Amino acid sequence: SRPSTARRLSGRRHFTDNSKSTQHSCLLFTTNVRIIILGERIQRGLVIYICFFKGADEDLVPKIVNVLLNVKLSEDENGEYVSVLDLPGNVLIIPQATLGGKLKGRKMQYHTNIEKEKGMELYSQFVSLCEKELAANPKCMEAGVLVKHGTYGNRQVLKLDTNGPYTHLVEF
Amino acid sequence: SRPSTARRLSGRRHFTDNSKSTQHSCLLFTTNVRIIILGERIQRGLVIYICFFKGADEDLVPKIVNVLLNVKLSEDENGEYVSVLDLPGNVLIIPQATLGGKLKGRKMQYHTNIEKEKGMELYSQFVSLCEKELAANPKCMEAGVLVKHGTYGNRQVLKLDTNGPYTHLVEF
Numbered sequence: 414s415r416p417s418t419a420r421r422l423s424g425r426r427h428f429t430d431n432s433k434s435t436q437h438s439c440l441l442f443t444t445n446v447r448i449i450i451l452g453e454r455i456q457r458g459l460v461i462y463i464c465f466f467k468g469a470d471e472d473l474v475p476k477i478v479n480v481l482l483n484v485k486l487s488e489d490e491n492g493e494y495v496s497v498l499d500l501p502g503n504v505l506i507i508p509q510a511t512l513g514g515k516l517k518g519r520k521m522q523y524h525t526n527i528e529k530e531k532g533m534e535l536y537s538q539f540v541s542l543c544e545k546e547l548a549a550n551p552k553c554m555e556a557g558v559l560v561k562h563g564t565y566g567n568r569q570v571l572k573l574d575t576n577g578p579y580t581h582l583v584e585f
Numbered sequence: 586s587r588p589s590t591a592r593r594l595s596g597r598r599h600f601t602d603n604s605k606s607t608q609h610s611c612l613l614f615t616t617n618v619r620i621i622i623l624g625e626r627i628q629r630g631l632v633i634y635i636c637f638f639k640g641a642d643e644d645l646v647p648k649i650v651n652v653l654l655n656v657k658l659s660e661d662e663n664g665e666y667v668s669v670l671d672l673p674g675n676v677l678i679i680p681q682a683t684l685g686g687k688l689k690g691r692k693m694q695y696h697t698n699i700e701k702e703k704g705m706e707l708y709s710q711f712v713s714l715c716e717k718e719l720a721a722n723p724k725c726m727e728a729g730v731l732v733k734h735g736t737y738g739n740r741q742v743l744k745l746d747t748n749g750p751y752t753h754l755v756e757f
Contacts, residue, residue, distance in 0.1 A: 572744075
């Protein structure tokens with residue numbers, strides 16, 4: 414499958430074939446973070462499922478937070494799409510290591526997932542930075558919106574009641 | 586991003602660089618179908634979010650159905666992972682075009698999604714084949730499990746009450 418092929422051929426994020434005999438260049442990407450955003454059009458906020466892969470590091474965290482808090486996926490009262498910061502809306506973060514699964518025969522394998530300890534560290538940085546960004550945003554402060562989050566490595570109880578699921582995948 | 590790069594460089598699913606001067610070969614994948622499986626460990630069944638991309642065709646449908654109904658993602662009473670057919674469990678299918686979104690700046694773009702009419706056709710074939718497979722399975726028939734599905738192109742109301750979300754991504 415793609416991510417493992419990319420890893421096998423090159424540890425670098427981009428692999429460019431510069432040999433003169435070929436007309437094309439090849440870009441092979443490795444996935445460091447996979448995120449599912451369970452948005453929906455009515456409820457005021459985002460549910461973020463996050464999985465870190467081997468290779469993810471601290472430098473990624475501000476980038477991910479910046480994208481997720483600023484991408485325009487929430488419909489406001491005028492039917493315009495705005496960011497969760499601009500809505501302003503709540504953020505629910507759920508660690509979801511199963512997102513790193515790759516189909517092998519009839520089973521899922523998780524060999525490319527990050528080591529548990531490192532994943533826990535990045536997850537915790539991710540949650541803290543989201544909290545910090547919401548706290549630093551006057552609109553969010555005034556509206557009293559919150560970051561809620563699940564515990565890394567544990568089963569999570571989740572109730573989702575949506576009037577139109579609106580699910581996106583983002584990879585870094 | 587990866588899928589569009591792959592499409593730009595090659596319309597074929599696999600692109601192999603056979604030029605003699607290079608030691609490696611490049612595999613570039615295009616995504617034809619993206620599926621999120623919202624499983625969970627307690628409730629008896631699978632929720633399948635499906636999005637077809639440009640390039641998806643009828644030949645893919647039996648392959649997808651075969652994988653989804655046979656992949657071992659459901660925990661039975663003995664704590665063993667079995668397929669939804671073997672559980673046996675219900676299948677809820679939700680068309681989710683937003684899964685085809687690609688981040689461009691602060692917005693999502695859906696340029697690589699399949700044309701609506703073709704997507705509707707493939708979705709309908711997908712649902713029918715799932716129904717057929719469950720109906721042909723003695724365990725499923727006996728247990729009275731069902732395929733339920735959302736309507737293509739409409740907003741769906743969804744209540745999900747899970748005691749441990751267990752989410753996987755599968756691409757074809």
